[in-house]
Amino acid sequence: MLAAPRDPAPRDPAPRDEDGLSLWTVLGGLLLSSLLVSLFIIPNLLGARVAAENGAAEHNLQAGLTDFKTFFSVDNTYAGISSGSMDAEDPTIQFTTGASTGPKVISFSASSSGSSVEMAAKSSTGACFYISDVERITASFSSGGDFYSAAASPAICSASSAPPSGTDRNGFPLPS
DSSP: OOOOOOOOSOOOOOOOOOOOOOHHHHHHHHHHHHHHHHIIIHHHHHHHHHHHHHHHHHHHHHHHHHHHHHHHHHOOOOOOOOOOHHHHHHTTTEEESSSOSSSSSEEEEEETSSSSEEEEOOOOTOOOOEEEEEOOOSOOOOOOEEEEEEEEOOSOOOGGGGGOTSSSSSSSOOOO
């Protein structure tokens, strides 16, 4: 008996349907995902950076306020405060009677009566944050306490150019 001739190329028994994703579908999905990330995620990260830079200036002002109150508790006055005495109190912050040039440089000005002090710190974003401490009620201040204010991008960020005290007693407002 003779053997049947062999078919040189085996045949596919049944045609297959193409299931799954093509390369173009996967690339389109990646492109759409990257577009959504660039539209929604990156601006939020940049906003967080601005908030962190403003927070650094606010934090240093709070620390500076603590240093000033320590000085006040010794003589019960802000009179006689100098940059040198404040730098010795807190070497991590530079105190100046001139303009603030960054978040670690705090501009300050004590009242001639020694009853109040105003401070300013410039954020890396250009915003300027101010804090005032009024220990005694005077003709200029109807009540004592800590007062906060902010400005978006003033020409000079210094304690002497601070807005009027008493703008906010509940913490730093958003710069406007």
